[in-house]
Amino acid sequence: MRKETASAGYYESPGWNTKHPRLQMLTVDDLLGGAAIDYSSRFGNVTFKWAPRAEQRQGQVQHFL
DSSP states (O other), X not given: OHHHHHHTOXXXXXXXXXXXXXXXXXXXXHHHTTOOOOOOOTTSOTTOOOOOOXXXXXXXXXXXX
């Protein structure tokens, strides 16, 4: 798996001249040890995208926890 991860190459961040692995493999042990995904953090976590909000249907009750 590590060989396949390494063979994916690198993403080069335009404008920042930084390279980041396209695929990254982190184990639970790595994460508990403080490891994190290597990405350009200039604009926050751009690896995560929020889903669009669903439209509320007429007569639908909205619950809050």
